[in-house]
Amino acid sequence: MDAERRACLILERLIDRLHDATVDYQCSAGVHEFVVRHSGSCFKIQFPEQSLLRRSEHDLEQVTAQIVERIRTHSLPRPTPTAGALTA
Numbered sequence: 001m002d003a004e005r006r007a008c009l010i011l012e013r014l015i016d017r018l019h020d021a022t023v024d025y026q027c028s029a030g031v032h033e034f035v036v037r038h039s040g041s042c043f044k045i046q047f048p049e050q051s052l053l054r055r056s057e058h059d060l061e062q063v064t065a066q067i068v069e070r071i072r073t074h075s076l077p078r079p080t081p082t083a084g085a086l087t088a
Helices: 001-017 049-054 059-073
Strands: 022-028 031-038 041-048
Touching: 001 031, 001 049, 001 059, 022 059, 031 049, 031 059, 041 049, 041 059
Parallel strands: none
Antiparallel strands: 022 031, 031 041
């Protein structure tokens, strides 16, 4: 599988698993970049082409699942402390 097909696989997984996100993709100078906008946050994920070519399809699935989990975790709304609130 070539690098473009592998990048397409990642793009499809990001869109499928983050259905409420906007995902953009571009490739320039051998770097495949995904920009994910989710719950008011923006994430940039970059894969050098050689990295995509070295990884198996199974590895890419695992990496994509980890990325999705991190995006979901970091996009969770955080409570805003109010005046006089105690924090532990």
